[in-house]
Amino acid sequence: MGIIKYKLKGHESFVLREGWLTKGINAVSVDNKLFFANSGADALGVGTNMAKAIRYWMRTAGLTVDSSVKGVSLTDLGKTIQNYDPYFEDIFTLWIVHSNIVCNFENATSWNLFFNHMDLTSAFTREEMQNLMKSLIIEYTGDENPSERSIKDDCAAILSMYSKSAGIQDDPEDKRTSPFEELGLLSHVGNHFSKKRPAYDQLNKLVVLYLIVDKLNNDGSMQIDYLTDGENMPGKVLNLNRIAINDYLDAMQNSGYITVNRTAGLDIIYPSLCKQLRKNDIVKKYYDEVGGL
Secondary structure, three states: OOOOOOOOOOOOOOOOOOOHHHHHHHHHHHOOOHHHOHHHHHHHOOOHHHHHHHHHHHHHOOOEEEEOOOEEEEOHHHHHHHHHOOOOOOHHHHHHHHHHHHOOOOOOHHHHHHHHHOOOOOOEEHHHHHHHHHHHHHHHHOOOOOOHHHHHHHHHHHHHHHOOOOOOOOOHHHHOOOHHHHHOOEEEEOOEEEEOOOOHHHOOHHHHHHHHHHHHHHHOOEEHHHHHHOOOOHHHHOOOOHHHHHHHHHHHHHOOOEEEEOHHHOOEEEEOHHHHOOHHHHHHHHHHHHOOO
16 A cells, blocks of 8 residues: 655644734735745745745645646635634634644644544643654554654644643744634643643534534434544544534534434434535634624
8 A cells, every 4th residue: 555645744843823824815815826936935024934834824724725827826715714704813713724724634644633543531741642643644644654853843833733832942933822722622731731622612513513514415414423433523623522512413403504313322413404505605604693803
């Protein structure tokens, strides 16, 4: 079996920071060939490696699509966010970006493996995370010799992105707080880190629906266990246990999006109103309901 395509350290060692996505989508909407000259550094007003990182994060988050001929263009999601929440002030927007990054195995391999396959039920150290990440990369990509330096940098980036005071950069500019700390997915005490379940009032039910809607509509139904344990499903991507998953399912059923059947131990959900929706429709629906920002 050959090596499955994957990517480490696409972020150039720069964690996704406050204001970067705003800066990027605004620049791309003005000039989709801005990255052709000096990697976009001049247009974005940052260093070359930082400009490469901004381009990487936008693409990995599903906000832009690259073309060697046309340059970088906003996706439908990128256009929707620019229209409704251009400054990424709503935590819902951060959840959508987080979900897209984690589900993007090809471009954000370490993020995908950390949330989907790194079974960490107790506190862990940076070194333990790095060792487990190496094993997972070998297992899921078939590459027997992944770059240990890149693995170390990816692990550091994940910890810095989601937990407070986890940065290891020497440059003060690189220690700026990542907005993704707000999601509450990691805690950091001393030398140890722990995965956390987000607070219910910080995670809108439409984020859960966003993660399942395409597969639910394509398959016609879904086992509740799959939402908890399946790859790229809410249980993994959002650190939710079965109890929390059921709470969100009840909320979605009460709003008419899905039908839940728990009779005779079936534990199956079916699409209802969400039959008419795709992912970007759900994002627009949320913004329309809250009035945008």
